Amino acid sequence: MVSAVIERKREHEAPAADKAGVVGSHIDIRGVSHRFDLKEGPLPVLDDVSLDVKPGEFVALLGPSGCGKSTLLRLVAGLEPPSDGSIRQDGRSITRPDPSRIVVFQDPTLFPWRTVWDNVALGLQARGVLSRERSRVDEALSLVGLSEFAKTHPHQLSGGMAQRVALARAIVNEPSLLVLDEPLGKLDSLTRLAMQSELVSMWQRTGFTVLLVTHDVEEALFLAQRVVVFSERPAKIKADFEVDLPYPRHRGSPRLAELRHHALGLLGLDATW
Amino acid sequence: MSSATLTSTGVVPPGAEAAAPAAVAAPAEETRRARTSAGNPGVWWSGAIAALIWIAVGAVTRFIPNASIGFTEWNLTAEFGTGTALVGGLLLALAVIGPRLGAVAPVRGSGPWLIALAALTAVWQLLTAKYAVLPAPFFAPPQALVEVYLDDYARLADSFWNSLKLLAHGFFLGAAIGFLTGVGMGWSRVVGYWVHPLVRFIGPIPPTALLPLAFFFSPSSYAAAVFLIALATGFPVAVLTWSGVASVNRNYYDVARTMGASEWFLVLRVAIPAALPQVFVGLFMGLGGAFSVLVVAEMMGVKSGLGWYLTWAQGWASYTNMYAALIIMALLCSGLITLLFGVRDRVLSWQKGTLKW
Numbered sequence: 304m305v306s307a308v309i310e311r312k313r314e315h316e317a318p319a320a321d322k323a324g325v326v327g328s329h330i331d332i333r334g335v336s337h338r339f340d341l342k343e344g345p346l347p348v349l350d351d352v353s354l355d356v357k358p359g360e361f362v363a364l365l366g367p368s369g370c371g372k373s374t375l376l377r378l379v380a381g382l383e384p385p386s387d388g389s390i391r392q393d394g395r396s397i398t399r400p401d402p403s404r405i406v407v408f409q410d411p412t413l414f415p416w417r418t419v420w421d422n423v424a425l426g427l428q429a430r431g432v433l434s435r436e437r438s439r440v441d442e443a444l445s446l447v448g449l450s451e452f453a454k455t456h457p458h459q460l461s462g463g464m465a466q467r468v469a470l471a472r473a474i475v476n477e478p479s480l481l482v483l484d485e486p487l488g489k490l491d492s493l494t495r496l497a498m499q500s501e502l503v504s505m506w507q508r509t510g511f512t513v514l515l516v517t518h519d520v521e522e523a524l525f526l527a528q529r530v531v532v533f534s535e536r537p538a539k540i541k542a543d544f545e546v547d548l549p550y551p552r553h554r555g556s557p558r559l560a561e562l563r564h565h566a567l568g569l570l571g572l573d574a575t576w
Numbered sequence: 577m578s579s580a581t582l583t584s585t586g587v588v589p590p591g592a593e594a595a596a597p598a599a600v601a602a603p604a605e606e607t608r609r610a611r612t613s614a615g616n617p618g619v620w621w622s623g624a625i626a627a628l629i630w631i632a633v634g635a636v637t638r639f640i641p642n643a644s645i646g647f648t649e650w651n652l653t654a655e656f657g658t659g660t661a662l663v664g665g666l667l668l669a670l671a672v673i674g675p676r677l678g679a680v681a682p683v684r685g686s687g688p689w690l691i692a693l694a695a696l697t698a699v700w701q702l703l704t705a706k707y708a709v710l711p712a713p714f715f716a717p718p719q720a721l722v723e724v725y726l727d728d729y730a731r732l733a734d735s736f737w738n739s740l741k742l743l744a745h746g747f748f749l750g751a752a753i754g755f756l757t758g759v760g761m762g763w764s765r766v767v768g769y770w771v772h773p774l775v776r777f778i779g780p781i782p783p784t785a786l787l788p789l790a791f792f793f794s795p796s797s798y799a800a801a802v803f804l805i806a807l808a809t810g811f812p813v814a815v816l817t818w819s820g821v822a823s824v825n826r827n828y829y830d831v832a833r834t835m836g837a838s839e840w841f842l843v844l845r846v847a848i849p850a851a852l853p854q855v856f857v858g859l860f861m862g863l864g865g866a867f868s869v870l871v872v873a874e875m876m877g878v879k880s881g882l883g884w885y886l887t888w889a890q891g892w893a894s895y896t897n898m899y900a901a902l903i904i905m906a907l908l909c910s911g912l913i914t915l916l917f918g919v920r921d922r923v924l925s926w927q928k929g930t931l932k933w
Contacts, residue, residue: 380834402836412827416849416926426835428845456926476835 327359327512328392328479335388347537348374361513363523366533372516376482380406405478409485411465413457419468420453426476443475463494483515520566532569542569620680622687623671627664629694634661643708650705656719716896724900739882746805747866754810758817779811784872801873808869809862820854821847856920867909
């Protein structure tokens with residue numbers, strides 16, 4: 304299979320300039336390969352992945368389960384160094400985790416011993432700036448519409464509310480890159496649809512770059528400006544195309560159906576479409 | 577049948593007539609029930625039955641003569657009989673009048689227990705003082721315990737206080753060392769490498785087996801007693817803290833690290849709070865361990881304490897004194913466990929469905 308980074312002509316610019324405060328990161332992934340050293344021998348998970356993400360761009364990484372997309376996110380977040388290749392954020396090499404790149408995982412992973420407010424305050428507290436910037440916690444909570452739940456503990460929240468708290472905990476750090484690892488994967492379908500729209504409006508209001516890993520074709524097409532399709536493990540980039548639709552998008556739009564057919568074809572699943 | 581035919585001749589149709597009295601009766605029934613449950617709550621029946629049994633205990637104590645075997649003579653028998661009968665009388669008054677004053681609600685649920693306690697006291701009285709089925713000096717009737725409390729309260733209070741002090745010293749020292757050891761083992765690879773085998777090797781030894789060593793190495797006999805209790809507490813606390821820290825969800829660390837958390841933040845704000853439920857299990861086990869070595873720890877080197885009192889009373893076969901001290905010891909241990917549960921409920925209030933003691 305040929306891994307081809309399709310050269311694209313950008314039909315609409317990533318909306319970065321007019322956003323409040325935050326400027327999105329430019330992420331440059333160049334020739335990244337990664338393998339896990341298991342007892343049975345090395346297991347390659349990423350194979351020569353190159354990807355250039357513009358500041359403020361919303362990019363979805365689409366691929367079959369377990370193909371290595373999430374590993375790529377861990378490398379971008381700086382939680383692990385890549386075996387080969389380089390990842391740069393605004394020209395600087397990524398070597399360790401940094402609050403300018405925040406990850407939201409599939410599980411909300413809220414700290415059960417902290418109230419909602421204290422969970423959102425985590426990043427500010429970790430960097431020792433909480434006493435100065437308490438108001439940012441309140442702002443983040445109201446942005447996700449959970450102000451009145453500030454004093455509750457995570458076990459009292461529904462799945463969707465917990466994931467919204469996780470989002471608030473991420474954006475309170477004013478990241479320039481938001482890394483989303485199937486953040487809506489475990490939500491029921493109605494909550495999921497609502498949260499997709501919320502994600503888009505949050506991204507439009509702030510201006511960070513978004514890398515979204517998903518295995519849901521509709522989700523990728525509804526949210527992202529650009530969709531990168533991965534192959535089976537070891538993951539290679541199979542295709543990279545624009546979703547040339549303005550926001551707010553309509554789920555029933557015929558162009559979306561066309562693109563879905565295209566994407567499913569790339570994943571080898573277009574027989575039923 | 578005949579009444580139905582009679583009324584059917586009237587203006588009111590029979591069906592409606594039959595329904596009417598029922599409709600009138602229903603509200604009356606309702607108000608009566610409401611009065612019983614709120615305005616006039618009636619008698620607290622289980623309390624009243626308990627009261628009658630307590631009065632019976634008084635009568636049994638007072639009027640059945642004590643069995644006389646050898647030199648054994650139980651003092652305070654008449655006083656105990658009068659006392660229990662008086663308690664029964666007061667309880668009866670409470671059971672009858674209390675509900676009207678709304679004074680029964682907090683104790684209402686314990687009625688069956690009051691009955692059981694009264695019955696047990698009666699059996700105890702009959703088996704010991706009255707018929708000597710359980711003979712002296714190995715068994716003593718309740719009035720003998722009352723006598724011990726009246727005669728020896730100063731020494732018992734002193735012993736209580738000293739045991740509490742010793743337990744507190746040993747428990748806090750052991751819990752602190754065990755906690756730090758556990759966190760170190762769970763967090764640091766180096767500490768784990770060196771300390772884990774030691775804990776595995778020394779930990780399971782019953783602390784009392786180390787008694788001679790403890791006395792040899794400790795600067796004072798009190799320090800040796802503290803050391804034993806600390807050892808009994810420290811091992812379970814260390815092991816459970818370690819397992820708690822080691823089993824913290826890895827994603828918690830990833831989340832905190834991506835947000836710029838330092839190593840110290842990860843230990844103090846992530847690992848330890850996440851491990852706290854396990855730490856408390858260790859603290860409960862440690863407290864139990866501390867109780868179980870208290871008697872041995874106080875056997876040597878101290879001159880006052882409940883464990884010391886037990887040994888001392890057994891030394892001159894005064895089992896009555898021993899029972900009296902045992903009851904105080906039970907209250908002390910139970911009180912401390914209750915206290916620890918209180919602390920746990922406060923600290924871990926974020927957990928759902930915690931067990932109530």
